Amino acid sequence: MTAWRKLACLLLLLVVGVSLAANWLAPAGYARQYREAAGAPPSQAHWLGTDEIGRDRFARVLYGTRISLLLAPAAALLSTLMAALAGGLAGYVGGLWARLAMAVTDLFLSLPWLFLLITVRAVMPLNVSPMASVLVTFSMLGLLGWTSAARVLCSRARTLRDADFVTQARASGIRGMRLFWIHVMPNLKPVLYAQFLISIPVFILSEANLGILGLGVAEPMPSWGSLLKELEGLTSISEEPWKFVPLILLVVVVTLFQFVLSRQEEVAA
Amino acid sequence: MTRRPSFSPALSARVQRPAFFSIASVVIVACLFVDSAVAQGGGELRFCLHSEPKTFNPLLVEDDASESIRYLTGGVLVRMNRQTQGLEPELAQSWEVSKDSRQIAFKLRTGIAFSDGTPFSAEDVAYTVQQLMDPALHSPTGDAFRSGPGNVETKIISPSQISITFPAAVAGLDRLFDQVAIVSAHSPKKEMAVLGPFVMADYKAGSSVLLKRNPNYWKSDAQGRKLPYLDSIALEIQPTRDVEMLRFKRGEIDLINALDSEYYDKLAATSPQQVHDAGPSLDGEEVWFNEVAKAPIQAYKRAWFRSANFRKGISQAINREDLSRVVFHGHAQPAVGAVSPANKFWFNAKLKPEVYSPDTALKTLQADGFHMDNGVLKDRDGSAVVFSIITNSGNKYREQMAVMIQDDLQKIGVHVNLVTLDFPSLIARMTQTFDYEAILLGVTNVDLDPNGEMNLWLSSSENHQWNPQQKTPETPWEAEIDKLMRAQASSADAAKRKEAFDRVQEIVYEQAPFIFLINKNALSAVSTVVHGASPVILHPQTFWNAEQLTVVRK
Numbered sequence: 001m002t003a004w005r006k007l008a009c010l011l012l013l014l015v016v017g018v019s020l021a022a023n024w025l026a027p028a029g030y031a032r033q034y035r036e037a038a039g040a041p042p043s044q045a046h047w048l049g050t051d052e053i054g055r056d057r058f059a060r061v062l063y064g065t066r067i068s069l070l071l072a073p074a075a076a077l078l079s080t081l082m083a084a085l086a087g088g089l090a091g092y093v094g095g096l097w098a099r100l101a102m103a104v105t106d107l108f109l110s111l112p113w114l115f116l117l118i119t120v121r122a123v124m125p126l127n128v129s130p131m132a133s134v135l136v137t138f139s140m141l142g143l144l145g146w147t148s149a150a151r152v153l154c155s156r157a158r159t160l161r162d163a164d165f166v167t168q169a170r171a172s173g174i175r176g177m178r179l180f181w182i183h184v185m186p187n188l189k190p191v192l193y194a195q196f197l198i199s200i201p202v203f204i205l206s207e208a209n210l211g212i213l214g215l216g217v218a219e220p221m222p223s224w225g226s227l228l229k230e231l232e233g234l235t236s237i238s239e240e241p242w243k244f245v246p247l248i249l250l251v252v253v254v255t256l257f258q259f260v261l262s263r264q265e266e267v268a269a
Numbered sequence: 270m271t272r273r274p275s276f277s278p279a280l281s282a283r284v285q286r287p288a289f290f291s292i293a294s295v296v297i298v299a300c301l302f303v304d305s306a307v308a309q310g311g312g313e314l315r316f317c318l319h320s321e322p323k324t325f326n327p328l329l330v331e332d333d334a335s336e337s338i339r340y341l342t343g344g345v346l347v348r349m350n351r352q353t354q355g356l357e358p359e360l361a362q363s364w365e366v367s368k369d370s371r372q373i374a375f376k377l378r379t380g381i382a383f384s385d386g387t388p389f390s391a392e393d394v395a396y397t398v399q400q401l402m403d404p405a406l407h408s409p410t411g412d413a414f415r416s417g418p419g420n421v422e423t424k425i426i427s428p429s430q431i432s433i434t435f436p437a438a439v440a441g442l443d444r445l446f447d448q449v450a451i452v453s454a455h456s457p458k459k460e461m462a463v464l465g466p467f468v469m470a471d472y473k474a475g476s477s478v479l480l481k482r483n484p485n486y487w488k489s490d491a492q493g494r495k496l497p498y499l500d501s502i503a504l505e506i507q508p509t510r511d512v513e514m515l516r517f518k519r520g521e522i523d524l525i526n527a528l529d530s531e532y533y534d535k536l537a538a539t540s541p542q543q544v545h546d547a548g549p550s551l552d553g554e555e556v557w558f559n560e561v562a563k564a565p566i567q568a569y570k571r572a573w574f575r576s577a578n579f580r581k582g583i584s585q586a587i588n589r590e591d592l593s594r595v596v597f598h599g600h601a602q603p604a605v606g607a608v609s610p611a612n613k614f615w616f617n618a619k620l621k622p623e624v625y626s627p628d629t630a631l632k633t634l635q636a637d638g639f640h641m642d643n644g645v646l647k648d649r650d651g652s653a654v655v656f657s658i659i660t661n662s663g664n665k666y667r668e669q670m671a672v673m674i675q676d677d678l679q680k681i682g683v684h685v686n687l688v689t690l691d692f693p694s695l696i697a698r699m700t701q702t703f704d705y706e707a708i709l710l711g712v713t714n715v716d717l718d719p720n721g722e723m724n725l726w727l728s729s730s731e732n733h734q735w736n737p738q739q740k741t742p743e744t745p746w747e748a749e750i751d752k753l754m755r756a757q758a759s760s761a762d763a764a765k766r767k768e769a770f771d772r773v774q775e776i777v778y779e780q781a782p783f784i785f786l787i788n789k790n791a792l793s794a795v796s797t798v799v800h801g802a803s804p805v806i807l808h809p810q811t812f813w814n815a816e817q818l819t820v821v822r823k
Contacts, residue, residue, distance in 0.1 A: 031676070033673065033676050035591050035594075035595050035673075038595045052595070052596070052665075052669060053595055053596065053669050053672060053673055054595065118691050118694070119694075121690070122690055122691065122694035126657040126659060126686065126688050126704075126705060126706060127655060127656070127657045127686050127706070128657075128686060128688075129686060130686075215662065215689070218686065218687055218688065219668070219671070219672045219675065219687045220672055220675065220676070220687075229665075232665070
């Protein structure tokens with residue numbers, strides 16, 4: 001591990017640690033409205049000022065970071081597992097099944113996801129608590145984000161299926177799922193690992209985009225998406241620079257992920 | 270032609286002299302300057318349309334952009350003065366409405382011609398009315414005149430006199446002609462021949478509309494100078510408000526209508542002389558509960574929503590002052606009811622906004638058996654009061670109001686889940702599936718007359734939002750509203766109509782089928798290069814007196 005990657009890991013851990021300490025660092029919580037100080041600039045009471053209805057921006061950034069940074073890996077895990085099942089198995093079995101699985105994958109890739117997500121949100125029950133909306137949003141991202149990874153895994157599994165050591169194992173009498181779990185799956189692990197880590201920043205950004213569309217995490221719960229909404233209509237960077245903190249944090253975290261992932265991307269390639 | 274200002278060295282030298290003389294000279298020079306600009310031509314006014322005009326036929330107008338063009342190009346028989354809200358003669362010198370409100374007779378001005386030189390006469394008015402009422406044309410403007418089955422009769426008494434008879438009484442008949450731009454019966458250019466101050470000169474689809482001064486416009490000012498002063502009006506089609514704001518700041522456009530409160534404050538900070546707050550507008554924001562019998566919601570929730578005490582209690586727990594102050598930066602007023610105080614004649618001044626009081630709210634709710642249990646409001650059967658409010662995504666102000674209402678109601682133990690939906694999904698739930706509990710939306714009033722609200726208040730109407738299309742009124746108070754609305758619609762006596770509509774407002778206030786939140790102020794921006802502007806609350810806010818505006822650019 002290079003020094004840069006170590007530093008990136010440390011900083012990521014620091015961001016996660018600080019967000020986990022939100023209850024202590026911002027005891028008033030993310031929903032309290034200081035209506036007399038709505039839209040206030042940074043002060044001792046509110047380090048990053050308050051939003052347009054008077055909620056402490058620092059508290060919202062901390063809690064929003066916690067939600068986005070903890071649930072994005074969960075969604076990434078879900079999508080990677082689905083990709084492993086769909087892509088890995090299809091590549092290993094081959095033939096008609098592989099073609100069918102890849103056709104379904106291609107179909108998923110070609111669907112207009114933005115409109116589908118809007119539709120999914122529209123048909124969901126209305127009385128959903130903010131926490132449930134968080135879980136639903138990230139579950140949706142996980143359930144829908146497996147397709148690209150599935151293609152990579154299918155290709156890799158197909159290569160492994162015809163590898164000499166798999167042929168040798170087959171010759172020695174190992175067949176079916178036992179061959180898949182013992183000889184193919186362990187060799188897919190580096191790709192799975194890389195796909196998992198690559199998906200995390202993608203889902204963080206996806207949630208941010210959904211939040212801007214009003215489809216993500218429900219109010220009053222914050223997420224990076226809802227925090228980025230504040231930048232809408234901002235005509236000048238110098239006007240209220242503290243409003244850019246969530247954006248800067250998002251860019252920094254995604255960059256840190258890229259540093260951490262650089263090795264895994266090579267493996268995946 | 271515009272004139273460039275040039276301050277001579279002699280004038281600069283005078284700045285050292287006593288203040289009185291300095292100010293006097295500046296005022297005199299400014300007056301001469303504007304006067305001279307008017308004499309030479311009023312320049313070009315520039316502003317944005319927020320969408321593509323859907324039509325240039327004045328009889329088919331139904332969108333804001335087309336309405337703006339109709340206002341600037343169309344000649345009407347009578348015009349409602351946007352400042353005084355009174356009717357003034359235009360192409361008609363005088364008019365008379367019959368006692369039964371079925372007939373209107375106009376005496377027209379003579380010697381007037383359309384923009385292409387075709388003379389104007391009673392034949393054009395008759396032709397316009399026939400076109401307007403032609404069912405095949407589907408004129409949205411004509412809909413307001415359709416009071417009953419049967420044909421509209423026009424009788425040309427002389428080239429300058431005409432009477433129009435409708436099959437049934439039309440309330441506020443004369444005011445409706447404010448929207449009727451007269452089209453020519455004889456001009457080969459048909460609706461492109463106009464009687465208004467400006468005429469269409471160029472149109473680039475998706476980009477711009479250019480209007481030029483109508484050389485045959487009939488009006489002159491008090492000094493006998495031909496109106497309009499402006500040479501032309503350049504309208505840019507620009508749906509993005511951010512871009513509109515930037516262009517205004519750069520001096521590329523001169524007016525902004527319906528300015529956002531946030532932008533208003535930003536502009537006010539740098540150039541306070543360019544922003545105008547005309548006070549409460551006709552537009553309001555409101556919340557309502559789903560009272561539809563067949564709606565797919567739990568029976569116990571429907572029972573809450575159908576209780577006047579529940580609706581009233583919720584209304585009393587909402588801090589409207591905070592909504593106005595925080596969300597709209599003070600550029601809104603707590604709403605009283607369906608009629609804004611801006612509607613000078615029809616507003617019931619006896620009514621006052623609901624006072625924010627969580628204690629009073631709890632007392633009102635207790636009357637229906639609601640009670641607090643460990644900080645949670647429960648009904649008499651022990652069900653916790655939880656409901657969802659939906660609003661359209663992307664509307665920052667509504668989302669903020671919803672979050673503040675959520676916080677206010679939490680104080681009386683009511684848990685609100687907020688849902689933002691794209692507009693088509695929201696409308697489908699509101700009008701087709703009725704699959705919602707409460708909705709927060711706004712209402713845009715374009716008509717001062719209560720007849721424009723018939724589709725909202727009649728229980729049989731599709732737009733009776735809380736419980737539409739009732740075969741017979743489901744509650745006594747809705748039956749009373751139906752009766753009062755029909756009574757005012759069929760009366761020609763303004764005092765009686767006012768009395769009936771005042772009572773409607775009182776019933777709505779008592780029953781709270783809509784929980785009215787705020788009335789937004791009419792905010793606008795007018796560049797200092799525009800002279801003669803006097804923004805008002807009614808459309809078209811900033812250019813209602815376009816014929817008297819001048820633009821003097823440096």
